[in-house]
Amino acid sequence: xxxxxxxxxxxxxxxxxxxxxxxxxxxxxxxxxxxxxxxxxxxxxxxxxxxxxxxxxxxxxxxxxxxxxxxxxxxxxxxxxxxxxxxxxxxxxxxxxxxxxxxxxxxxxxxxxxxxxxxxxxxxxxxxxxxxxxxxxxxxxxxxxxxxxxxxxxxxxxxxxxxxxxxxxxxxxxxxxxxxxxxxxxxxxxxxxxxxxxxxxxxxxxxxxxxxxxxxxxxxxxxxxxxxxxxxxxxxxxxxxxxxxxxxxxxxxxxxxxxxxxxxxxxxxxxxxxxxxxxxxxxxxxxxxxxxxxxxxxxxxxxxxxxxxxxxxxxxxxxxxxxxxxxxxxxxxxxxxxxxxxxxxxxxxxxxxxx
Amino acid sequence: xxxxxxxxxxxxxxxxxxxxxxxxxxxxxxxxxxxxxxxxxxxxxxxxxxxxxxxxxxxxxxxxxxxxxxxxxxxxxxxxxxxxxxxxxxxxxxxxxxxxxxxxxxxxxxxxxxxxxxxxxxxxxxxxxxxxxxxxxxxxxxxxxxxxxxxxxxxxxxxxxxxxxxxxxxxxxxxxxxxxxxxxxxxxxxxxxxxxxxxxxxxxxxxxxxxxxxxxxxxxxxxxxxxxxxxxxxxxxxxxxxxxxxxxxxxxxxxxxxxxxxxxxxxxxxxxxxxxxxxxxxxxxxxxxxxxxxxxxxxxxxxxxxxxxxxxxxxxxxxxxxxxxxxxxxxxxxxxxxxxxxxxxxxxxxxxxxxxxxxxxxxxxxxxxxxxxxxxxxxxxxxxxxxxxxxxxxxxxxxxxxxxxxxxxxxxxxxxxxxxxxxxxx
Numbered sequence: 017x018x019x020x021x022x023x024x025x026x027x028x029x030x031x032x033x034x035x036x037x038x039x040x041x042x043x044x045x046x047x048x049x050x051x052x053x054x055x056x057x058x059x060x061x062x063x064x065x066x067x068x069x070x071x072x073x074x075x076x077x078x079x080x081x082x083x084x085x086x087x088x089x090x091x092x093x094x095x096x097x098x099x100x101x102x103x104x105x106x107x108x109x110x111x112x113x114x115x116x117x118x119x120x121x122x123x124x125x126x127x128x129x130x131x132x133x134x135x136x137x138x139x140x141x142x143x144x145x146x147x148x149x150x151x152x153x154x155x156x157x158x159x160x161x162x163x164x165x166x167x168x169x170x171x172x173x174x175x176x177x178x179x180x181x182x183x184x185x186x187x188x189x190x191x192x193x194x195x196x197x198x199x200x201x202x203x204x205x206x207x208x209x210x211x212x213x214x215x216x217x218x219x220x221x222x223x224x225x226x227x228x229x230x231x232x233x234x235x236x237x238x239x240x241x242x243x244x245x246x247x248x249x250x251x252x253x254x255x256x257x258x259x260x261x262x263x264x265x266x267x268x269x270x271x272x273x274x275x276x277x278x279x280x281x282x283x284x285x286x287x288x289x290x291x292x293x294x295x296x297x298x299x300x301x302x303x304x305x306x307x308x309x310x311x312x313x314x315x316x317x318x319x320x321x322x323x324x325x326x327x328x329x330x331x332x333x334x335x336x337x338x339x340x341x342x343x344x345x346x347x348x349x350x351x352x353x354x355x356x357x358x359x360x361x362x363x364x365x366x367x368x369x370x371x
Numbered sequence: 372x373x374x375x376x377x378x379x380x381x382x383x384x385x386x387x388x389x390x391x392x393x394x395x396x397x398x399x400x401x402x403x404x405x406x407x408x409x410x411x412x413x414x415x416x417x418x419x420x421x422x423x424x425x426x427x428x429x430x431x432x433x434x435x436x437x438x439x440x441x442x443x444x445x446x447x448x449x450x451x452x453x454x455x456x457x458x459x460x461x462x463x464x465x466x467x468x469x470x471x472x473x474x475x476x477x478x479x480x481x482x483x484x485x486x487x488x489x490x491x492x493x494x495x496x497x498x499x500x501x502x503x504x505x506x507x508x509x510x511x512x513x514x515x516x517x518x519x520x521x522x523x524x525x526x527x528x529x530x531x532x533x534x535x536x537x538x539x540x541x542x543x544x545x546x547x548x549x550x551x552x553x554x555x556x557x558x559x560x561x562x563x564x565x566x567x568x569x570x571x572x573x574x575x576x577x578x579x580x581x582x583x584x585x586x587x588x589x590x591x592x593x594x595x596x597x598x599x600x601x602x603x604x605x606x607x608x609x610x611x612x613x614x615x616x617x618x619x620x621x622x623x624x625x626x627x628x629x630x631x632x633x634x635x636x637x638x639x640x641x642x643x644x645x646x647x648x649x650x651x652x653x654x655x656x657x658x659x660x661x662x663x664x665x666x667x668x669x670x671x672x673x674x675x676x677x678x679x680x681x682x683x684x685x686x687x688x689x690x691x692x693x694x695x696x697x698x699x700x701x702x703x704x705x706x707x708x709x710x711x712x713x714x715x716x717x718x719x720x721x722x723x724x725x726x727x728x729x730x731x732x733x734x735x736x737x738x739x740x741x742x743x744x745x746x747x748x749x750x751x752x753x754x755x756x757x758x759x760x761x762x763x764x765x766x767x768x769x770x771x772x773x774x775x776x777x778x779x780x781x782x783x784x785x786x787x788x789x790x791x792x793x794x795x796x797x
Binding site for chain 2: 023102264265275307324327
């Protein structure tokens with residue numbers, strides 16, 4: 017069967033996995049801690065920009081292309097972006113170990129750098145009230161995009177750059193295998209977050225969200241909790257940014273806008289259910305599936321409509337979301353006070369024992 | 372919802388997604404046979420009866436007007452091709468599927484994936500270089516042939532890939548602008564440009580071409596595309612030009628303005644500086660033939676005073692072009708931008724190449740497309756492609772602004788032929 021027959025499934029799977037990572041991190045910040053991170057894009061674009069900057073350099077270092085006698089003599093990573101990639105890709109295809117090393121080190125460092133940038137971005141504002149903090153993060157995210165678009169040495173500025181493809185060896189099946197690699201990464205992130213959110217740390221975040229003063233009186237350090245959460249959330253979202261860069265095989269700052277990487281993740285989180293473990297998965301899967309199906313099958317309605325079906329994209333998507341939120345205003349998965357239920361159960365058990 | 376139920380839901384969703392990915396990863400079965408056609412000679416053709424060409428255009432967003440014009444161009448081409456098939460007795464039909472990229476690289480990729488999942492392997496568009504950059508990896512990996520009517524970034528000039536462009540890249544206009552400056556006898560030229568992909572590439576190309584011609588190329592201010600007040604940039608430019616004029620005289624100093632229509636506002640503000648009014652100004656295709664410029668009396672007067680001329684790629688008059696223009700005007704009420712004519716030719720080129728290949732197969736078509744293009748003379752003229760799959764040559768028309776009976780209008784000044792590197796002036 018031709019590959020394009022699977023493209024619908026692949027698109028849904030790949031974008032679900034990438035968005036799951038972003039939404040999971042946003043859910044920790046906004047759903048559990050109550051921190052309105054309107055600058056989620058900051059971490060995503062940081063990861064992508066670092067990948068664009070680091071990946072070709074590491075590839076050149078591994079293949080030893082930075083001397084006059086090499087196959088190409090690399091002196092400018094932006095101007096020579098195309099020739100670097102076309103030289104490195106066949107070599108990576110024949111050197112699986114180097115390809116794996118390049119991929120793993122790049123996504124790991126991108127994640128670390130994203131976490132640090134997230135941390136730095138909240139230093140001036142971490143003591144502010146949530147709404148001010150949210151606006152500050154929004155401004156920080158826009159600043160990162162403007163820098164990425166105008167400062168050429170990072171990611172080619174307005175022209176963007178290509179990045180070496182560690183999966184080039186898979187040939188025509190490249191995207192299939194990439195999705196197969198995305199699956200365990202996003203599953204690992206999801207399960208780690210689930211474990212963290214069910215731990216005392218996760219409960220402490222919820223207590224801060226509900227009442228900062230009460231949490232503080234019980235010894236919870238609000239500023240430290242916010243900083244740690246932002247670091248973890250940003251590192252995770254930067255990982256998604258790096259993975260998306262490897263998905264598209266090129267980075268240009270305009271591909272990372274607040275609509276795609278802040279607004280849509282918020283919609284997914286609210287759709288799935290804020291502050292729940294399962295919400296991000298349900299939200300990301302539902303949203304991406306709905307969007308992909310609408311994009312793909314709206315043409316079938318063309319004969320019934322008096323206007324161009326391309327206008328249906330946002331219309332149907334918005335209606336789908338409004339419909340779901342009308343039926344489930346708290347999202348598809350509702351947050352429940354689990355600890356409170358345990359107390360009730362214990363009382364019930366005690367009364368049974370008395371009886 | 373208890374813990375076990377949640378776990379079950381997680382497991383089910385991950386299983387569904389995993390099955391989808393796993394099913395996709397398994398080795399592919401042989402491709403099913405397409406609908407075949409028996410030719411007049413009794414041979415079996417592998418070509419399906421319906422040839423689908425996708426269109427990726429910005430029907431909303433910053434380039435909405437251009438997207439709608441290109442969308443119409445693709446539909447007009449499909450209609451003409453189908454008439455040709457009918458009159459020739461060929462059993463084929465061209466069907467176009469158009470998607471809105473919203474001038475957003477991320478959306479462009481999603482829409483390309485959507486087209487691909489519908490079996491579309493030949494796509495006209497996208498328009499912006501940033502969109503082409505974002506979809507390039509996916510298109511090359513999945514062998515989807517992309518043919519852009521308007522992406523001019525030199526960074527996308529790559530040989531042996533699946534990205535073709537029926538437009539010359541910015542380096543040729545940089546050559547034209549530098550040659551024009553030399554023709555006018557300018558020795559010191561300050562380049563001012565808008566800070567985006569197009570502006571950066573064209574400015575860099577112009578600066579390097581000026582330097583190659585022995586002209587003193589000076590980097591002037593690069594302004595942000597998000598502002599509309601250029602006080603600071605105009606002031607900086609005036610300062611630079613003033614020092615050059617004092618040193619070398621006004622006749623050897625010039626300004627090249629790399630702008631879209633915001634250049635009108637820039638010229639408005641520049642008109643307040645006597646120094647800037649005394650030197651020659653040159654513009655690009657972003658402002659050439661702009662109705663906004665001749666509608667602004669201050670900017671127009673400044674343009675006349677500075678002998679402002681602007682270059683724009685175009686087609687030598689031909690009946691095909693005139694006929695298509697009339698149809699555009701009938702439907703849109705206005706003449707479209709030149710890129711819409713490119714889209715019209717792209718549809719013909721793709722169809723002819725697919726017919727020649729005898730298969731709906733991008734691998735085969737990508738190999739023969741340059742040959743088909745080299746023998747193709749469409750509404751935009753000769754479609755010769757270079758080694759990067761981009762249009763090899765273009766004519767740049769030069770227009771100036773004149774005051775005719777108290778009305779400002781664009782007037783044809785001459786032409787620069789990139790194939791022969793020669794000017795023809797009226």
